[in-house]
Amino acid sequence: MDKQDIRDIPFGRPLIGEPEFKAVEEVLQSGILVHGPRAKVFETDFAAFTKAEHAISVASCTAGMHLVYYALGLKPGDEVIVPAQTHTATAHAVGFTGATPIFVDAEAATGNIHLDAIEAAINERTRAIAVVHFLGYPVRMDSVRAIADRHGLFVMEDAALAVGTYYKGKHAGTLGDAGCFSFYPVKHMTTAEGGMILTNNGDLAERLQRLKAFGLDRTFDQRTQPGIYDVVDLGFNFRMNEIEAALGIEQLKRMPGVLASRHENYDVLAAELADMAEVTIFPEPAGKKDADCVNSCYCLSAVLDQKLVDKRADIVNALRAKGVGSSVYYPMPVPLLTFYRQKYGFSDEQFPVALWISRGAISLPVGAHLTPDDMRYVARAFKQAVSEVV
Numbered sequence: 001m002d003k004q005d006i007r008d009i010p011f012g013r014p015l016i017g018e019p020e021f022k023a024v025e026e027v028l029q030s031g032i033l034v035h036g037p038r039a040k041v042f043e044t045d046f047a048a049f050t051k052a053e054h055a056i057s058v059a060s061c062t063a064g065m066h067l068v069y070y071a072l073g074l075k076p077g078d079e080v081i082v083p084a085q086t087h088t089a090t091a092h093a094v095g096f097t098g099a100t101p102i103f104v105d106a107e108a109a110t111g112n113i114h115l116d117a118i119e120a121a122i123n124e125r126t127r128a129i130a131v132v133h134f135l136g137y138p139v140r141m142d143s144v145r146a147i148a149d150r151h152g153l154f155v156m157e158d159a160a161l162a163v164g165t166y167y168k169g170k171h172a173g174t175l176g177d178a179g180c181f182s183f184y185p186v187k188h189m190t191t192a193e194g195g196m197i198l199t200n201n202g203d204l205a206e207r208l209q210r211l212k213a214f215g216l217d218r219t220f221d222q223r224t225q226p227g228i229y230d231v232v233d234l235g236f237n238f239r240m241n242e243i244e245a246a247l248g249i250e251q252l253k254r255m256p257g258v259l260a261s262r263h264e265n266y267d268v269l270a271a272e273l274a275d276m277a278e279v280t281i282f283p284e285p286a287g288k289k290d291a292d293c294v295n296s297c298y299c300l301s302a303v304l305d306q307k308l309v310d311k312r313a314d315i316v317n318a319l320r321a322k323g324v325g326s327s328v329y330y331p332m333p334v335p336l337l338t339f340y341r342q343k344y345g346f347s348d349e350q351f352p353v354a355l356w357i358s359r360g361a362i363s364l365p366v367g368a369h370l371t372p373d374d375m376r377y378v379a380r381a382f383k384q385a386v387s388e389v390v
């Protein structure tokens with residue numbers, strides 16, 4: 001690859017244009033930075049996009065999951081089943097309430113929670129099952145629902161990477177009892193920081209709206225006299241502000257185009273890498289589409305063969321030298337991170353599939369800031385990087 005051919009391909013880049021600039025400026029000009037109309041509009045729009053009955057805007061996906069568990073009344077002694085191969089937020093959200101996350105290994109085909117292992121982890125202390133749509137690939141939610149119903153458990157979908165993820169025609173976040181999304185900058189759409197909870201349970205939605213705003217008995221616009229309210233719950237301040245919501249409204253309008261572009265990019269990259277014997281492609285290898293499962297195409301993870309794992313840093317550096325940014329989803333199974341390892345004494349052998357993914361993954365970009373031709377470049381650069389270090 002000649003120097004003049006080197007492209008600049010970051011792992012993620014938010015698509016911010018004139019509509020976002022204008023929307024944010026309007027908020028700033030209005031002087032109404034919280035408690036305004038935009039958070040409500042964004043909730044209505046996001047509910048319409050996902051066909052959810054209720055959407056509750058929050059400060060982040062982590063805040064959303066924390067809020068849901070808090071609303072459920074989780075307490076020390078309670079347990080929640082969580083996947084080992086995820087972001088630490090999935091488990092932290094359980095821990096904030098004093099409850100214990102019970103980690104289940106990943107399945108090798110998709111990186112999602114191993115469905116067959118869930119039931120063995122359930123006991124009389126279990127209150128909920130949390131699933132993560134790994135890299136935007138849907139968990140088979142009918143199986144999760146069936147297990148949860150057999151044991152009377154709540155189902156949480158960590159849908160942080162799942163705007164545009166569908167299972168059997170239903171959007172992620174509407175298949176469990178609650179689903180939480182992230183609008184962090186490298187996600188499908190961004191509000192800088194921000195999140196959204198979906199639920200089809202009206203009582204839960206009402207309680208979440210109250211608990212995200214100090215537990216006040218009435219919202220800003222329900223007050224007949226300014227400044228007069230009562231407090232009926234021990235609530236947080238997890239609100240989304242108007243600047244974030246204004247961004248979210250504009251970003252959501254981009255989603256059909258963004259998702260089409262991500263799908264095209266993913267398919268091109270997966271096809272280009274399909275002949276590489278040294279890697280396993282996650283979450284959806286080329287030619288392996290399942291009609292029930294629509295991937296939101298967050299990124300494409302190439303998991304290196306055992307014999308190449310020690311060379312990962314060299315491969316990533318060689319890729320970077322060719323202008324290709326990458327990431328690792330996720331760098332360590334959560335139970336093996338220092339905090340969880342020390343707290344619960346986990347060891348590597350307990351999570352072999354999650355560990356294999358964490359040690360071998362190089363997560364490649366497929367975002368809408370890139371074109372199919374960029375994907376062919378990424379594939380070429382990746383193959384060259386691998387051949388340079390072996």
Ligand SMILES: Cc1ncc(COP(=O)(O)O)c(C=O)c1O
Pocket residue numbers: 060061062063086087089090132158160161181182183184194195
């Ligand atoms: C699966 C998963 N859950 C939760 C989060 C946390 O999201 P937020 O930063 O919006 O709290 C992330 C962030 O990447 C994630 O990947």
